[in-house]
Amino acid sequence: MSRVGTGAAVLAGTLAVHAAPALTGVLPLRRRLLPGLAGVGAAGHVALTFDDGPDRTSTPRFLDALARARVRATFFLLGSMLARDPGLGREIVAAGHEVGVHGWRHRNLLWRPPWATYADIARARDRIAEVTGAAPRWYRPPYGALTAAAVVTCRRLDLTPVLWTAWGRDWVAGATPEQIRATLARTLAGGGTVLLHDADCASSPQAWRGTLGALPLLVDWARERGLTLGPLGAHSLPTGP
Numbered sequence: 450m451s452r453v454g455t456g457a458a459v460l461a462g463t464l465a466v467h468a469a470p471a472l473t474g475v476l477p478l479r480r481r482l483l484p485g486l487a488g489v490g491a492a493g494h495v496a497l498t499f500d501d502g503p504d505r506t507s508t509p510r511f512l513d514a515l516a517r518a519r520v521r522a523t524f525f526l527l528g529s530m531l532a533r534d535p536g537l538g539r540e541i542v543a544a545g546h547e548v549g550v551h552g553w554r555h556r557n558l559l560w561r562p563p564w565a566t567y568a569d570i571a572r573a574r575d576r577i578a579e580v581t582g583a584a585p586r587w588y589r590p591p592y593g594a595l596t597a598a599a600v601v602t603c604r605r606l607d608l609t610p611v612l613w614t615a616w617g618r619d620w621v622a623g624a625t626p627e628q629i630r631a632t633l634a635r636t637l638a639g640g641g642t643v644l645l646h647d648a649d650c651a652s653s654p655q656a657w658r659g660t661l662g663a664l665p666l667l668v669d670w671a672r673e674r675g676l677t678l679g680p681l682g683a684h685s686l687p688t689g690p
Contacts, residue, residue, distance in 0.1 A: 486595070488611045488642025490684030495671055496642040497522040497678045498613065500551055500589065503530055503537040504648035507657040511647045512544050514661060518668045521545050523680040525589045528553035528573030530650060535580045542581045547680040549587035550574050550608060555651040558590050563598035570602045587611050587681055591651070611681060613644035619660040620652030626662030633667060639676050642684070643667070 488496055502508045502524055515522060524541050526548055531538045541548060552558075553573045558566055570588065578584045588608040590599055595610055603610050615637035617629035633643060645663075649656045671678050 485687050486610060486612055487614050488681070488684070488686065489614060489640050490642070490681075490686050492639045493675070494677050494679060494684050495637065495639065496681045496684040496686075497645070497667075498525060498549075498589070498643060498681065499523070499645050499647040500525045501530070501555065501646045501650050501652070502526060502648040503534060503541060504650065504657075505534050505537055507649070507661070508537055508541070508647045510661055511657075511664070512540065512546075514664050515546070516544065518665065518678075520668060520678045521547070521680050521683075522678075523547040523549050523587060523682070524647065525549040525551035525587070526573070526577055527551050527555055527650070528576045530648065531573075531576060531580055538577065538580045539582075542583050547587070547682050548577055548581055548583055548585055549589060549611075549681070550577060550585045551589055552591055555591045557592050557594050558596045558599050559594045561596075561598075563601070566596065566598040567602045567605070570599065570608070571606060574606055574608065609686070611642065611686065614638075614641035616644040617660065617663060619645055619663065620649075620656050622653035622656065624656065624659045626659055626666055629659055629663035630666040630670060633663075634670060637670075639674070642681070 490496060497520065499522060503526060524546055526538060550570060550573050553569045574585055586609055588603050588610050589612065593612050615633045617633045618624060619629045637643060645660050646652055647657060668678060
């Protein structure tokens with residue numbers, strides 16, 4: 450491809466990703482137009498991801514449940530949460546799970562200038578790598594609001610942005626395990642990426658309990674369909690922003 454063609458492709462990709470906040474709520478459209486960003490991977494695999502931790506109250510219970518199910522996942526960590534309990538971040542990695550970057554604080558990037566976006570993501574990336582000994586590969590913005598500044602930051606930090614194809618709306622007050630599983634099943638299929646939360650720092654208080662109860666239901670759902678649950682690293686996603 451010529452330099453002109455390459456530049457046009459990069460520009461088109463950047464503009465498409467800049468539109469991602471508008472596409473976040475339109476899952477079928479995002480899967481079709483931006484499959485890599487949506488987290489569409491190998492057809493026989495489902496990527497299991499958790500946001501907003503780690504939290505000593507809830508995250509260890511998810512680690513126990515995942516160990517019982519013999520399933521690994523990707524945890525998108527907030528730097529501010531990790532700073533409160535560095536040992537828990539190390540426990541996540543020691544249990545065989547991946548860690549990704551969710552930023553330092555859970556703030557919408559749409560309202561942040563480029564320099565603040567870079568500082569937030571870089572600070573979280575560096576702290577996660579330092580504490581866990583695992584260099585993060587993935588980045589997910591709070592609220593799924595991926596901006597052009599975040600894309601440029603990911604290029605500089607060698608991170609790959611990834612959103613999701615199915616969520617459980619598990620942050621809603623009173624969401625039951627059955628409701629969470631049913632919500633996931635509406636848009637989840639082989640090759641999809643699941644968004645759940647192992648902490649309630651940006652959710653309704655105690656919302657994580659419904660998610661924890663939904664986890665074995667999701668495991669059964671996947672296995673009944675011959676699908677393997679696992680981390681993004683096993684999902685055959687392209688890397689690089």
